[in-house]
Amino acid sequence: MNGVHDMGGMQCFGPVRPEKDEPVFHAPWQGRVYAIYRALGAWHKWNLDASRHSREVIPPADYLRMSYYEKWLTAGSEMIILRGLVTRAELESGKPAKGSVKAIPPLTAEKVAKVEAVGANARRNIPVTPKFQSGQNVRARNMHPLGHTRLPWYARGKRGTIDREQGVFVFPDTNARFLGEQPQHVYSVRFAARELWGDQASPRDAVYLDLWEDYLEQG
Amino acid sequence: MDDEKVSVDRRQFLKGAVTAAVAIPALADDSNHDHTHQVVPSDPALRAKALESLLVEKGLVDRAALDALVDTYEHKIGPRNGARVVAKAWVDPAYKQRLLADAYAAITELGYTGIQGENMLVVENKPKLHNLVVCTLCSCYPWPVLGLPPVWYKSAPYRSQAVIDPRGVMREFGLDLAEDVEIRVWDSTAELRYLVLPERPEGSESLNEEALAGLVTRDSMIGVSKVAPPTGGKA
Numbered sequence: 001m002n003g004v005h006d007m008g009g010m011q012c013f014g015p016v017r018p019e020k021d022e023p024v025f026h027a028p029w030q031g032r033v034y035a036i037y038r039a040l041g042a043w044h045k046w047n048l049d050a051s052r053h054s055r056e057v058i059p060p061a062d063y064l065r066m067s068y069y070e071k072w073l074t075a076g077s078e079m080i081i082l083r084g085l086v087t088r089a090e091l092e093s094g095k096p097a098k099g100s101v102k103a104i105p106p107l108t109a110e111k112v113a114k115v116e117a118v119g120a121n122a123r124r125n126i127p128v129t130p131k132f133q134s135g136q137n138v139r140a141r142n143m144h145p146l147g148h149t150r151l152p153w154y155a156r157g158k159r160g161t162i163d164r165e166q167g168v169f170v171f172p173d174t175n176a177r178f179l180g181e182q183p184q185h186v187y188s189v190r191f192a193a194r195e196l197w198g199d200q201a202s203p204r205d206a207v208y209l210d211l212w213e214d215y216l217e218q219g
Numbered sequence: 220m221d222d223e224k225v226s227v228d229r230r231q232f233l234k235g236a237v238t239a240a241v242a243i244p245a246l247a248d249d250s251n252h253d254h255t256h257q258v259v260p261s262d263p264a265l266r267a268k269a270l271e272s273l274l275v276e277k278g279l280v281d282r283a284a285l286d287a288l289v290d291t292y293e294h295k296i297g298p299r300n301g302a303r304v305v306a307k308a309w310v311d312p313a314y315k316q317r318l319l320a321d322a323y324a325a326i327t328e329l330g331y332t333g334i335q336g337e338n339m340l341v342v343e344n345k346p347k348l349h350n351l352v353v354c355t356l357c358s359c360y361p362w363p364v365l366g367l368p369p370v371w372y373k374s375a376p377y378r379s380q381a382v383i384d385p386r387g388v389m390r391e392f393g394l395d396l397a398e399d400v401e402i403r404v405w406d407s408t409a410e411l412r413y414l415v416l417p418e419r420p421e422g423s424e425s426l427n428e429e430a431l432a433g434l435v436t437r438d439s440m441i442g443v444s445k446v447a448p449p450t451g452g453k454a
Binding site for chain 1: 267273283289293333336338356367373374376381384386404409
């Protein structure tokens with residue numbers, strides 16, 4: 001989806017404002033929101049790509065105004081309804097529906113350290129022949145899917161060179177919509193800054209993107 | 220057919236998001252750091268509290284697990300981990316070689332594995348080559364070595380400008396690179412996470428690994444700054 005989240009190359013947002021001695025969370029609720037959605041992930045009702053997409057569909061003005069964890073809260077609240085963990089009535093009333101059976105949380109405090117240390121790898125160790133090789137010229141497809149995609153707008157239609165093959169990974173465009181993993185090769189693709197931005201960019205500079213095979217065609 | 224399903228989902232989502240947005244006062248934006256110490260809880264704080272109570276009551280989350288997750292990222296996982304990786308690479312050429320060849324395995328040697336660090340790449344800065352990491356689409360960041368990202372890394376100004384004007388962005392952080400330095404910007408569009416290996420500063424020759432780790436900043440491992448030489452003149 002060509003959304004406001006796909007902001008690489010925009011010039012309207014003003015200067016970067018680093019904060020000195022920044023805390024990990026700026027208020028206790030931010031830590032709680034972070035932890036809530038990480039813990040809910042243990043129910044396996046959605047995946048990383050689906051949760052990213054849930055934030056991308058926040059209306060653009062809200063997306064730009066909301067803080068990071070407010071986006072998690074807003075998008076996550078919709079996700080838990082959509083995937084059946086809670087009903088909208090429960091979320092609005094703050095009370096479990098009458099007669100609902102209490103569940104047992106899959107993530108307990110004792111399991112946290114292990115879950116964090118193991119992670120959740122999107123790499124799939126399956127044999128698939130790569131379509132492209134290092135050094136090969138490619139072009140990022142000029143595509144505009146309505147759902148989730150990880151091919152940024154600024155690279156579409158641009159020519160680059162395969163820098164290296166990164167392995168086989170779950171394809172976000174289908175995985176985000178619960179339509180299957182469709183594992184495929186990911187490549188680090190080097191785009192000259194001038195190919196992306198024209199003469200105003202330095203002739204030496206480059207931007208590297210990790211792109212799935214379905215995003216690429218022969219260059 | 221699938222598109223139709225998605226668009227229905229999206230409509231439902233938007234309806235919900237609008238309902239939620241109506242209840243959000245403008246002052247609730249915590250990205251305004253001058254106002255973080257509010258006496259009255261901001262609206263997201265109330266919503267988060269109500270959500271947590273509901274989820275605990277339904278048995279969907281365990282409160283102690285939430286405490287443990289917050290504690291992990293506030294106290295255990297952060298840029299000190301990455302700094303130790305960098306310092307070791309500076310003093311141990313064999314380790315540096317392993318780190319550049321297979322970052323995941325080399326970082327695992329120090330125990331910094333886990334979520335959002337399952338597939339790691341380390342990119343090395345040199346006198347004529349500088350690396351900068353961004354995630355233009357969201358907030359991808361190597362958690363096991365750097366912790367959770369700072370607000371500026373997730374902000375629209377950084378995400379938008381890092382790819383089109385990396386030199387300008389670095390100047391905002393006080394780093395002015397010469398024209399003959401090649402800049403490589405790494406946009407974290409897939410599940411690979413990047414750590415910049417900064418250059419060891421001059422004047423740090425006599426420092427041991429631990430002291431070197433103390434010099435390494437988070438920003439230098441993202442690539443918006445360099446590691447400054449040790450202060451105090453004792454080197």
